[in-house]
Amino acid sequence: MNADSIDLVDSLSLLSLKVASNVFDLSSGQHHISIRDQMVRAQLVVRDLKRGDPNLNSLLIVGAGVAGIAAALEAVDRGVEHVLVVDAGSEPFGLFKGVSGRFVGPYMYEWPSSFSNNQSYPGHKGTRWSNLSSSPLRWNRKNPISANALFNKLxxxxxxxxxxxxxxxxxxxxxINVNKGKISDFVKKFANNESARTISRLLKHTPPKPTVFGYWNDATWPSLAEAEATIAPQYILLAAGMGKETVKLVAKDRFGNTYNGQNFLGTNFWAKDSLMSPNTPNLRVSIFGGGDGALQDSLRILTRRRHPLEFIEYLLADPAVKKAIDSVTPDLLAIDRQGRQFGTWTLKNAFRTVDTCCREMSFQLASKKFVAQRVAAGISLGTGTVSLFVRDPYFDKAYLLNRFLVHLIVECKKAHPSLWSGRVNFEVHFNHQAVAYAKSGSSHEVTILASTSSSSHTHPCDVIAVRYGITPGTVPGAQMIQVSKSMSRQRTTLARVELPFVAEKD
Structure with a gap:
């Protein structure tokens, strides 16, 4: 074959995100889910759809969050005439509304990359691609902002x-306010019909007519006027979110059976909580989970800072500490890149090596007393204890910044315990899980099982945060495309491929 006859086509986003005939899922099963990741992923799939199908003229997008709106604006900017976004909520970006305790930024979790010190989107000063990217949703910010502030800005x-x-x-x-059942039924019908249309074309039969979605009596945003129209989408993009968060403390008893006793229900990640209350440093706080949510909450209580970038910036403000951390920054960056790439190629133990390397590097830094002194001085004064219980022997899916800071605090406390006098105590318990719960007056009693020894003990606490992540089987995209009663696989690990920092202009 003559190599000149081969055309290279940008199709990675289409291959990795396709979950049914002409249906693409932007959110389910993703490993890179920052604000920027969601926007870039949306822009890329629309770009490749338009390139692959120049006749693309109608698109249905399920979900009016960051990904869905970014996809919609990219589509109309590329000349797609009919773009409909449907959402069961009352307004776009509603997940962020009123959430003042969570801080977000497009590049906050790219530390130790140099551009993590600027949270403008899409381009930012000092990078070579500043003038190469474009997005209608763009802002200039030095630091991360609260989710509510981002809601207002977007x-x-x-x-x-x-x-x-x-x-x-x-x-x-x-x-907005579109019935969830109506949306789900249409997606399933569309996927079935598009599959039949494809088979008919291959067999050179007359294909069934396109599926039509009617959105009469549904309110359009922002006017809230009732719409009376139909659309026959050529493609559907699912951007309905990651699924329902698990906030129930105990799922299984110590014998592995379903737990039916008294239980504790926590608050969602994107909800107001009391972890930054003035008295929290004097309380016994128990956090359950091994991912970003659990690590973020631990850091918020321990450091009293709004987000982890504030704590790393505090550490680097000391010249000697900065020099010490800078000496390991190239290795940390390499670990981060390796971890993201390795996570694309394997499903099992993808984060074990990253966690081990972070722990080793933190141990190295903690051996320097001036580093431990700086870390300890950044921990809140108080008589309380933060206990982090992790089911696995290592932290799970978490950004390097969160992972590194938690390990650094743990190792500094181990190396120089005397520096922690009068400060909030911090304990991390790997291979531990909650197997029973009881309310005791104003406090809680949690039965904790150590999986390595099969022993259990009662753990008293004043405050509980449950950060187990997404409940399996609740991912909206996966639910919508189950076109039959039997479960099926929808996603390959291609969906975990690392994303660009910006989507460049054509």
Whole structure:
């Protein structure tokens, strides 16, 4: 074969995100889920759809969060005339609304990369691609902002973009308060029909007619006027979120049976909590989970800082500590890159090596007393204890910044316990899980099982945070595309491929 006859096509996003005939899932089963990741993923799949199908003219997007709106705006900017976004919520970006205790930024978890010190999107000062990227949802910020502040910023930008769409400029239609069942039924019907249409074309038969979605009586945003129209989408993009968060403390008893006793229900990650209350450093706080949510909550209580970048910036403000951390930064960056790449190629124990390397590097830094002194000085004063219980022998899916800081605090405390006098105590218990719960007055009693020894003990605490992640089987995208009663696999590990920092202009 002549090599000149081979055309290279940008199709990685299509291959990795396709879950049914002409259905692509932007959120389910992803490992890179920062604000930037979601926006870039959305822009890339729309770009590749339009390149692969120049006749693309109608698109249905399920979900009006960051990914769904980014996809919708990218589509209309590329000339797709009919773009409909449907959401069961009352407004776009609603997950972030009112959440003042969680801070977000497009590059906050890219530390130790140099550009983590600027949270503007999409380009930022000092990088070579600053003038190469484009997005209607763009802002300039030095530091991460609260989720609620981002909600206000994105809402304002979206209203400006919709209001500017006049004359020959296309704009998406955004329908809110749409019944979930209506959406799910249509996605399944569409997937079945598109599969039949594809088979018919291959057999050179007359294909069934396209599936039509009617959105009459559904309110359009922001006017809230009722829409009366239909759309026959050529493709569907699912951007309905990651699924239902597990906030029930105990799932199994110590014998592995379903637990039916008294239980504790925590608050969702994107909800107001009391962990930053003034008295929390004097309480016994128990956090359950081994991912980003658990590590973030541990760091918030221990450091009293709004987000982990604030704590790493505090550490680096000391010249000697900065020099010590800078000496291991290249290795940390390599670990991060290796971890993300390895996570693409394997499903099992993908984070064990990353965790081991972070622990070893933290041990190395903690051996320097001036580092431990700086770390200890950044820990809140108080008589309380933060106990982190992790089911596995290592931290699970977590960004390097969270992982490194938690390990560094643990190793510094081990190496120089006297420096912790008068400060909040911190304990990490790997291979431990909750197997029973009881309310005791104003406090809680949790039965903890150590999986390595099969022994258990009662653990009293004043505050509990449950950060187990997403409940299996609740991922909206996977539920919508189950076109038959039998379960099926929808996603390969291609969906875990690391994403670019920005989506470049054509």
């Amino acid at each position: 809402t304002r930008l979206l209203k400006i973009r919709l209001g500017a769409a006049t004359g020959g400029t296309f704009k998406p239609t955004i329908c």
